[in-house]
Amino acid sequence: MATTTWTRRHVISLADFVPSEYDTVLQTAASFREVLSRRVKKVPTLQGQVVANLFFEPSTRTRNSFELAAKRLSADTLSFAQATSSLTKGETILDTAITYLAMGTNIMVIRHKEAGVPQAIANEMDRLQSQVSVLNAGDGQHEHPSQALLDLFTISSALDPDRPRLELLKDKKIAIVGDILHSRVARSNIWSLMGSGAEVHLAGPPTLLPLLFADYGKHRPGKLFLHWDLEPALQDADFVMTLRLQKERMSQHLLPSLREYHQLFGITRDRIQLCKPDVKVLHPGPVNRGVEISSDLMDDPQFSLISQQVTSGVAVRMALLYLIGGGKA
Structure with missing residues (x-):
């Protein structure tokens, strides 16, 4: 396990993460990846x-x-289903969280369609002096920290399988392509990748990549570039991360058609010829095959790290639960 002291009780955002925290997560996840390779x-x-x-x-x-991840760490788990919960009877989200607190919950993993809900629950747990930790599993268009951390682990493991670490990404060119506007994954990845010193190139149609993203990642060692054409973003890229078109979050007609989007911004075998010869492709899922990425490229183990992302997710989430739960090696 990593030896750096971990002091963070909640993981809500990566905006204030420092390099030592990233490396602690990466080192701890590498330890748990070894555990997951065992028979037991x-x-x-x-x-x-x-x-x-x-x-x-x-x-x-x-x-x-x-x-x-929780079960692999021998924790007891409780699962919440909104459709059959007391929310349908008028109970508030904070009252629901307090109910789980009364059941003896130590860690709450929160996902919500509205930004800010995990932070609100964390604030309530702190106000009650409960010592409960809150982990943001995705809130609206705000952030998705654990996804960005597993992406970071996947990329750094591709560069050094034995010792994934933050410094490996310095000066690497990483293209993030697609629906940046609605993507909490993109926002968290910008923070983590910029924190590593990488060159982050965002690419997408102007309707899905507004200029406001030019201000992201300030005061980080990395560099951020915006492209409304795909080719400059892919040129000599070391990694390409393509994002799902989040039609459920689009309130306006931001694209002429999915077919036209694929023609202009879809990641295909032909297009990655612009990248480095050993380029790797990622996608946080779920994937719209033939829209954001071609099926043949998605399933090609020479280029695709998509399956590794899913596998990395368990190890990284074990690491996060371990760190905020104060687990003992």
């Missing part, structure tokens, strides 16, 4: 603690990844 994939680090997954919007990868 369980350790007693959070035995006796309760992890509540409070997901107020649909999720497959993140929810199951957190649940499996």
Whole structure:
């Protein structure tokens, strides 16, 4: 395990993370990745603690990844289903959280369609002096810290499988392509990748990549570039991360058609010829095949790290639960 002292109780945003915290997560995740390779994939680090997954919007990868991570750490888990909860009877979200607190919950993993809900619950837990930790599993268009951290772990592991660390990304060119406007994943990745000293190139149609993103990542060692054409972003890129078109969050007609989007911004085998020869492609999922990325490229192990992202998710979320839960090696 990493030896750096961890003092953060909640993980809500990566905007104030420092390099030593990133490296602590990466080192701890590498330790748990080794655990997950064993025949017995369980350790007693959070035995006796309760992890509540409070997901107020649909999720497959993140929810199951957190649940499996908690069980691998021997924690007891509670799962929340909004459709059958007391929210349908008028209970507030904070009252729901307090109910889980009364059940003995130690860690709350929160996902909500509105930005700020995990922070509000964390503030309430602090006000009650409960010692409960809150982990943001995605809130509106704000952030998705654990996804960005598993992306960071996946990329750094591709560069050095034995010792993933932040410094490996310095000066690497990383293109993030697609629906930047609605993506909480993109926002968290900008913070983490800029913090590593990488060159981050955002690319997308002007309607999905407004100029306001030019102010992101200020006072970080990395550099940020905006492109409304795909080719400059891909030129000599070391990694390409393509994002899902989040049609459920679009309140206006921001694209002429999915077909035209794929023609202009879809990542294909032909297009990645612009990148470095050993370029790797990522996608946080779920994927719209044939829209953001071609199916043949997505399934090609020579280029695609998408399956590794899912696998990395369990190790990274084990690391986060361990660190904020005060687990013992």
